[in-house]
Amino acid sequence: DGGITQSPKYLFRKEGQNVTLSCEQNLNHDAMYWYRQDPGQGLRLIYYSQIVNDFQKGDIAEGYSVSREKKESFPLTVTSAQKNPTAFYLCASSISSSSGNTIYFGEGSWLTVV
Amino acid sequence: AQSVAQPEDQVNVAEGNPLTVKCTYSVSGNPYLFWYVQYPNRGLQFLLKYITGDNLVKGSYGFEAEFNKSQTSFHLKKPSALVSDSALYFCAVRDSVNRDDKIIFGKGTRLHILP
Numbered sequence: 001d002g003g004i005t006q007s008p009k010y011l012f013r014k015e016g017q018n019v020t021l022s023c024e025q026n027l028n029h030d031a032m033y034w035y036r037q038d039p040g041q042g043l044r045l046i047y048y049s050q051i052v053n054d055f056q057k058g059d060i061a062e063g064y065s066v067s068r069e070k071k072e073s074f075p076l077t078v079t080s081a082q083k084n085p086t087a088f089y090l091c092a093s094s095i096s097s098s099s100g101n102t103i104y105f106g107e108g109s110w111l112t113v114v
Numbered sequence: 115a116q117s118v119a120q121p122e123d124q125v126n127v128a129e130g131n132p133l134t135v136k137c138t139y140s141v142s143g144n145p146y147l148f149w150y151v152q153y154p155n156r157g158l159q160f161l162l163k164y165i166t167g168d169n170l171v172k173g174s175y176g177f178e179a180e181f182n183k184s185q186t187s188f189h190l191k192k193p194s195a196l197v198s199d200s201a202l203y204f205c206a207v208r209d210s211v212n213r214d215d216k217i218i219f220g221k222g223t224r225l226h227i228l229p
Contacts, residue, residue: 004157035219040123042204042221043158058216090157100146100165100208103217105157 003027004106006091012114013078013085021076021109023091032074033092033103036060043090049074050096078111086113116141116209120220127195128228135190135203135223137179143211147188149179152202152222161203164188175199195227 004025013019025032034046045058049068063082068074074093078085089109094101117140127133139145146165150158162173169181179190190203205220 006157040221043219045216048216092158100163102148102160102163103206104160105150107157108155110155 004091004093004104006089006106006109008109009107010110010112012112014114016080018077018079019111021078021089021091021111023074023076023106025072025074025091025093025106027093027095027104028071029093029104030071030096031094031101032068033094034058034064034066034074034076035090035092037088037090037108046076046089085111087111116145116207116216116218118205118207118218118220120203120205120223122223123221124224124226126226126228129197130194133192133195133199133225133227135205135225137188137190137205137220138186139188139205139207140186141207141209141211143209145181145186145188146208146210147179147181148206148208148217149173149177149188149190150204150206150219151175152204154201158204161190197227197229200225200227 007022033048035043044060046064047066049055065077091106092103094103119138148163149161152158162171164171164181172178202222204222206217208217
């Protein structure tokens with residue numbers, strides 16, 4: 001099946017620990033995105049990548065890091081610097097980042113600090 | 115700067131009645147407008163989009179949306195609601211003149227279809 005796969009679905013992080021969320025797509029899309037979703041706040045952009053080996057900060061990049069070494073993969077690391085990481089994280093992709101292109105989403109990953 | 119607003123946090127509709135979920139936007143250039151639906155604990159699913167052309171756009175699951183340039187609106191509609199339409203709906207916009215090509219999402223509207 002073609003699509004965007006996020007793993008794990010549920011992840012628990014201890015204080016001071018870095019964790020990495022995986023995002024893989026087999027849609028041959030150039031652009032990939034990470035969003036954070038908190039109740040009542042909609043979606044906020046963390047990082048996005050328009051092409052391999054390049055990425056840009058979104059609106060809430062502090063405490064997060066990404067890499068784009070392969071076209072199909074865009075992992076997100078939540079570092080210990082992110083003070084309030086408990087949220088639902090959504091990975092997305094589009095053919096390119098041009099304005100009219102549709103963004104498609106993965107099924108999301110829940111991160112909880114314990 | 116581009117922005118999008120969904121003025122209603124929640125909309126309640128009886129099954130079989132028509133439904134409308136409101137969305138207004140602000141852009142500098144031409145808008146590219148999108149609607150998504152999210153079921154509990156799931157990712158967002160694309161419903162429809164307006165890029166150019168006919169102001170009435172038809173999408174998945176019987177939904178449609180009407181682009182109104184003068185009112186800067188893109189309301190989502192369905193002639194007859196189903197209980198299974200109950201979900202969280204997001205409107206999103208991209209600005210044709212926005213260099214960073216970001217897509218901005220509204221805060222979402224929770225739709226309750228009452229049996």
